Amino acid sequence: MSKKYFIYEEFGSDSTAATKAPNDLQEIFKKNKFLELVKIKKEVSKNKKYISILKNILISLSKLKKGDVIIFQFPFATNNKFKKMLLKLCKYKAVKTIFLMNDLESLRYNLSNCGLIDKEKYLSQADVIICHNRRMKEYLIACGIGEDKLIELEIFDYLVDILDVKNRKNDNLEVTIAGNLSPIKSGYIYKLIQTVTGININLYGPYFSPTDKINRNIIYKGSVEPDKLPFEIQGDFGLIWDGDEIITCSGITGNYLRYNNPHKTSLFLVAGMPIIVWEHSAMRDFVENNGVGIVIDDLNSLEEKLLGVSDEEYISMKRNVKIISNKLREGYYTSTAIERALNKL
Known part of the structure; x- marks a missing residue:
């Protein structure tokens, strides 16, 4: 055998x-x-x-x-x-x-x-x-x-224990960014945090370089190990963006979003958080097909887009996210792809 x-x-x-x-x-x-x-x-x-x-x-x-x-x-x-x-x-x-x-x-x-x-x-x-x-x-x-x-594959799995997540938005709307926060890798962050005023921005990850122009609603939460982060991360939406600009995903890292499955997508979803993705990203199909977030073309319209999400729409997203979260925690997507691969051999 x-x-x-x-x-x-x-x-x-x-x-x-x-x-x-x-x-x-x-x-x-x-x-x-x-x-x-x-x-x-x-x-x-x-x-x-x-x-x-x-x-x-x-x-x-x-x-x-x-x-x-x-x-x-x-x-x-x-x-x-x-x-x-x-x-x-x-x-x-x-x-x-x-x-x-x-x-x-x-x-x-x-x-x-x-x-x-x-x-x-x-x-x-x-x-x-x-x-x-x-x-x-x-x-x-x-x-x-x-x-x-x-x-x-569709999306990377993210193995963690069972999480208990809330269903409603915070009183003060919070968007979360996680990953490498260096100005070289994620230059857009340093432009975004100078312009956003109506929502809070939570930042998780290494290499953050704060400036004097950061608004008071920008909160740096520190760097947390990936296995612990889903239990500690806070926010109403997780943002999947990359590159130097806020008007579009640009440069090497930004353009790569057109083709790859960013692991941070799985992080946000496994933590029970709906996501925001670039309209030209490869993950757009997954988000729209599963109803787990919103699509945006320009971060200049981020506040307007988020404030337009009703409580009913958000609760629906959270319900869908919970379904995906359960699958990600168990390795469902990788296991399914492996089964299909074995059937091809």
């Missing part, structure tokens, strides 16, 4: 989604009865790394049999050499491979041209690819990846 495997890696933990997302995926793999093929620890010295690669290849060689399945997190952010060698071994031993995409750097940095960068060329070797959404799927097809091997 064939077996299902994944590569367990030590990603550590920090105050961003950089480790929360891959760690959650490993837990969901286990939930779906994937076994640890090898366990990769963080090695400091080169000698230890080479010994580790050799050891893991030998373990993989002894375990893998024809018809087995391995799921990889992609891109190969760590342990590249071992994973590339393992792919060759999979081909040699007729082992099926699934790639679950965390990121696609060619989209992030090369929006003017369709073409995978060198370290993404390994995508073509996968039997099935789980990509973020319809937009990313269309891009991959344009890059020569066969449509028959592509599956849409």
Whole structure:
């Protein structure tokens, strides 16, 4: 009988989604009865790394049999050499491979041209690819990846314990921003907080650089670990925006929203918070199809848009958010995508 495997890696933990997302995926793999093929620890010295690669290849060689399945997190952010060698071994031993995409750097940095960068060329070797959404799927097809091997994730899951969330808006409307707050990554924040007066803005995350021009309704809540944040985060709506401008999502990070599933979307929803997304973002489809937030083209109209949401509309959004939140906490979307991927093999 064939077996299902994944590569367990030590990603550590920090105050961003950089480790929360891959760690959650490993837990969901286990939930779906994937076994640890090898366990990769963080090695400091080169000698230890080479010994580790050799050891893991030998373990993989002894375990893998024809018809087995391995799921990889992609891109190969760590342990590249071992994973590339393992792919060759999979081909040699007729082992099926699934790639679950965390990121696609060619989209992030090369929006003017369709073409995978060198370290993404390994995508073509996968039997099935789980990509973020319809937009990313269309891009991959344009890059020569066969449509028959592509599956849409829809949204990243966010594993946490049960949360108790309120159903009504605060008396003073609150919009929450979470993530990397540095002026380089999220320059729009520093323009927004100088102009917004009728609503409160809650900020969570590292690298915030306050200025003298910040209004009194801007509240910096500090940096909180991803596993704890859903229990501590406050606000009526979560804002998904990126780039330097408030009139549109711009620059490398802003344009990337056209194609990716930001992990902070899952954070807000799992915490029971309706979301605000850019009208050209890939997440617009998910928001509108599930009734879990509002769509906006320009943050200059943010206050007007939010103040126009009635109590009845907000309660309806919260009801829908609760349904999605329950699914995200249990790993529903990843598990569903994995099941579909296995059926394709």
